[in-house]
Amino acid sequence: MRALVFERNVARFAASRVASVLVGSGRGAGVGPLRLGDLDPPEPPGPGWHRVRPLLSGICGSDLATVDGTSSRYFEDLVSFPFVPGHEVVGVVDAVAPGTVDGVAEGTRVVLEPVIGCIPRAVDPPCSACAEGRTGNCERVAFGQLEPGLQIGYCADTGGGWSAAGLVAHTVQLHPVPDALSDEDAVMVEPTACAVHGALQANVQAGDVVAVVGAGTLGLATIAALRRFSEPGTLLAGAKHPHQRRLAEALGADGVVTPQQLARAVRRRTRSLAISSHLTGGADVVVDCVGSAESIAQSLAMVRPRGRVVLIGMPGRTTVDLAPLWHREVQLAGAYAYGVEDGPHGGSVRTFDLAFELVQAAGLGRLVSARYPLERFEEALAHAGAAGRRGAVKVVFDVQARARKGQVP
Amino acid sequence: MSPRPGFVLEVDRSSPPTLFWHGEGFRLERLPEGSRVVYPPEPLPALADPVGAIRHALEHPLGDSQPLSSLLRPGMRLTIAFDDVSLPLPPMRRPDVRQLVIEQVLDMAAAAGVDDVVLVAALALHRRMTEGELRHALGDRIYDAFAPHGLLQQHDAEDPANLVHLGHTDLGEDVELNKRAATSDLLVYVNINLVAMDGGHKSVATGLASYRSLRHHHNAQTMRHSRSFMDQHRSELHSSNWRMGRLIAAQGVKVFQIETTLNTDTFPEQFRFLQRREWEWSARDRAAFVASSAALARTPERVRRAVFHAIKAPHRLTSVQAGEVEAVHERTTEHVHRQQLVVVEGQSDVLTMGLPYICPYNVNSIMNPVLVACLGLGYFFNLYRGKPLVREGGVVILSHPTPWAFHPGHHPSYIDFFEQVLTETTDPVGIGKYEESFATDPWYIHLYRTGHAYHGVHPFYMWYWCAHALEHLGAVIVVGGDRAAVRRLGFKPASTLADALEMATDVVGPDPTVTHLHAPPLMLAEVQ
Numbered sequence: 029m030r031a032l033v034f035e036r037n038v039a040r041f042a043a044s045r046v047a048s049v050l051v052g053s054g055r056g057a058g059v060g061p062l063r064l065g066d067l068d069p070p071e072p073p074g075p076g077w078h079r080v081r082p083l084l085s086g087i088c089g090s091d092l093a094t095v096d097g098t099s100s101r102y103f104e105d106l107v108s109f110p111f112v113p114g115h116e117v118v119g120v121v122d123a124v125a126p127g128t129v130d131g132v133a134e135g136t137r138v139v140l141e142p143v144i145g146c147i148p149r150a151v152d153p154p155c156s157a158c159a160e161g162r163t164g165n166c167e168r169v170a171f172g173q174l175e176p177g178l179q180i181g182y183c184a185d186t187g188g189g190w191s192a193a194g195l196v197a198h199t200v201q202l203h204p205v206p207d208a209l210s211d212e213d214a215v216m217v218e219p220t221a222c223a224v225h226g227a228l229q230a231n232v233q234a235g236d237v238v239a240v241v242g243a244g245t246l247g248l249a250t251i252a253a254l255r256r257f258s259e260p261g262t263l264l265a266g267a268k269h270p271h272q273r274r275l276a277e278a279l280g281a282d283g284v285v286t287p288q289q290l291a292r293a294v295r296r297r298t299r300s301l302a303i304s305s306h307l308t309g310g311a312d313v314v315v316d317c318v319g320s321a322e323s324i325a326q327s328l329a330m331v332r333p334r335g336r337v338v339l340i341g342m343p344g345r346t347t348v349d350l351a352p353l354w355h356r357e358v359q360l361a362g363a364y365a366y367g368v369e370d371g372p373h374g375g376s377v378r379t380f381d382l383a384f385e386l387v388q389a390a391g392l393g394r395l396v397s398a399r400y401p402l403e404r405f406e407e408a409l410a411h412a413g414a415a416g417r418r419g420a421v422k423v424v425f426d427v428q429a430r431a432r433k434g435q436v437p
Numbered sequence: 438m439s440p441r442p443g444f445v446l447e448v449d450r451s452s453p454p455t456l457f458w459h460g461e462g463f464r465l466e467r468l469p470e471g472s473r474v475v476y477p478p479e480p481l482p483a484l485a486d487p488v489g490a491i492r493h494a495l496e497h498p499l500g501d502s503q504p505l506s507s508l509l510r511p512g513m514r515l516t517i518a519f520d521d522v523s524l525p526l527p528p529m530r531r532p533d534v535r536q537l538v539i540e541q542v543l544d545m546a547a548a549a550g551v552d553d554v555v556l557v558a559a560l561a562l563h564r565r566m567t568e569g570e571l572r573h574a575l576g577d578r579i580y581d582a583f584a585p586h587g588l589l590q591q592h593d594a595e596d597p598a599n600l601v602h603l604g605h606t607d608l609g610e611d612v613e614l615n616k617r618a619a620t621s622d623l624l625v626y627v628n629i630n631l632v633a634m635d636g637g638h639k640s641v642a643t644g645l646a647s648y649r650s651l652r653h654h655h656n657a658q659t660m661r662h663s664r665s666f667m668d669q670h671r672s673e674l675h676s677s678n679w680r681m682g683r684l685i686a687a688q689g690v691k692v693f694q695i696e697t698t699l700n701t702d703t704f705p706e707q708f709r710f711l712q713r714r715e716w717e718w719s720a721r722d723r724a725a726f727v728a729s730s731a732a733l734a735r736t737p738e739r740v741r742r743a744v745f746h747a748i749k750a751p752h753r754l755t756s757v758q759a760g761e762v763e764a765v766h767e768r769t770t771e772h773v774h775r776q777q778l779v780v781v782e783g784q785s786d787v788l789t790m791g792l793p794y795i796c797p798y799n800v801n802s803i804m805n806p807v808l809v810a811c812l813g814l815g816y817f818f819n820l821y822r823g824k825p826l827v828r829e830g831g832v833v834i835l836s837h838p839t840p841w842a843f844h845p846g847h848h849p850s851y852i853d854f855f856e857q858v859l860t861e862t863t864d865p866v867g868i869g870k871y872e873e874s875f876a877t878d879p880w881y882i883h884l885y886r887t888g889h890a891y892h893g894v895h896p897f898y899m900w901y902w903c904a905h906a907l908e909h910l911g912a913v914i915v916v917g918g919d920r921a922a923v924r925r926l927g928f929k930p931a932s933t934l935a936d937a938l939e940m941a942t943d944v945v946g947p948d949p950t951v952t953h954l955h956a957p958p959l960m961l962a963e964v965q
Contacts, residue, residue: 289856296853301880 031067031191036109045097054413079123085189086116108175114189115142115181118214142179148198164365213393221383223249226340226363235261242317243267255280266290321346440479443779457791472951477960480700483753500761509549516621523797536576559644562892606680610653637766638682657865665819699752701958786949788827792837815902839918854896863927865904
């Protein structure tokens, strides 16, 4: 069955990197290591594993970085080839593992929590992070019964969302979707969970001035998460494109300006002075949803001394002057994936539960701008790579759809 | 031959194209037949002996003032305040009239044995002048005598140690002034009355005031009730300044006002065609127009800007009067009117204007979009007495490139105003909620006090200046402007004048009447 497969091919990897630089993100897919092929569905690796037939599968910034060949080499040993990308997935349980008693039934619509922690890997006892439910911090992502892989969508054994053949997922990775949520809502749950985790990692105190850099899918979901799960005094956002500005405001930003103006807006709100391009004061928290050298430098320039910069956008190998971080005693924190969060009334709550709540409350399904069949993956990736410029936010594969001649997403 | 008065041309088939200013350049445009073009009066002859006239004015003051020489005595504190870089426009050739006047005042002060003399540039909330600008306005001799000793100061409206609160007017308006000026035994104010708005009590009550004081008349309500602010007797802006001026006098501040008027000889010889009527252009004028247009078209924007800002106007002194503020200003206004008044019969549906490269707030700087709006809808729209040149609900068409560009050192708060306030509202009343946060922003205050930045609140004033026009007009269209910048201002962009006139018919109906204000040189339309 049709699937997009990413193979280890150094020459094609280099070609896609060159193409992405020359013609833009996502537009090097045709010459890169990603190919459309026929694939058999993966075999469940053990008890507790189910077959899932993807309905919609999103194209994430990390997917684009992979396709463009711009991902950090750090990830090389954390993935296994060939793999089927796609980790933002809403699908239907096609086949339940024999002897299953966990309530997952065939035909159930589910959202995938793609991180592969100790339990799916049959690592027993689990690492300390997984034991606490912090699966994103799993210490065994390259070990256990599976090939290495941070998530479904980067692991050779599991398949991924960009495949009509389906994928396999462990019971602990499946979340039934309430009937009230559309497929578009559901496919937004995974990126929203990243945003929720990042927003909570930001540790925003009541009344804080918070700046969000970037207003793509992650940025917009982060704005919504900050507004719902914390109490910022002022929430400012930098957004390049008009539709991003409108959405950022609608999702709870108090002020939305162009990225170039964000530091000025923070300065004005905090009544800071400035020295060269750095504020003397600044925002209590800056959430970087881009992850580039420029966005990190910009974040450091607008956060207050002893403030906190949270990186939700996936960075690569970058060159950033960390002198201001050192001098101003700024905390720079990463925020990857999800797991469990401190509950509002004590205890802990799964990040995905909060994400479901937020997607429904904020109507984040509206961020899905375009759907493509797998056959048109080059167009889809080009669209996703230029989403902002083309008035889009989230581009997804309509995995079970077949391309029709002249079809416009 | 005496200079000809202003003139209203009715465009017919034989009329040549009309010159429109367009920022750092100009265009020839064909106006529809039947359109009116209002031309300013020709420059009045200059005073033959300006220094003699100045000395005469100082010794023969108007109103109940005594001659200046009799007001000067040893041991007194004398402060001489003068208008800043915003006047005149363009900056005049050396010697600047301020230099001529202040040299005479200083000579008299020296003769009287006055040795405590301080000069103060009356900036209000404008940017501080550079050394070059001060030298140009005052001359090297004065600059070198005063500046090295700290005796040439620039009014600092944010220096609490050098402000004094004199009280409230009967309408509760705070009057807070430069302390040195207000506590001197004599305050001599040296003005350049380029347009009818300038001078009178506004010189001291505005030029030497603080934000606390200025906010009472620099606001949307005041400007909406100033119709126009070029007509003192129908201007709430002036009423407020007059109340403050009378309070200043009542509090014992002794002001000796010296006002000067200039003729409208605005452009040097190579640009002389800019102040000639098109049908009277000589072959040389046409050649100059063609050559300068062609050269400007091939010149980078920065260079073009530098070329135009290097222009020094051949303005000449037409009158000088001194003494008691109100008596002086009454005479000054007569001189301004003598030079600038043009009688125009009735209003039109559409008013067109070509906006030049300069306004009071971008001397040696960039005309940013907010200043474009202010020049067109603040200054040019208000160049009237009686009624506006355009009817209520009519359309103003501005011609200006309106670049999305700002001088970061001169106009830092303008950038934020443009990006963060006008994105939310372009309503002059609606922007008011942001005013105080800009006015009290410590960064803007720092840049105003130590750099060459306009005060943080200044862009609000520019927008308030547009308040009367924005309330009066049905639409504003900008020809040849940066489309995004024009839209940000709340105006409509048009590629050509023909397109703009077509768009205007959507607002005012078909076959509109059109009037073009052929300025600069400046004029004041007496609309009957």
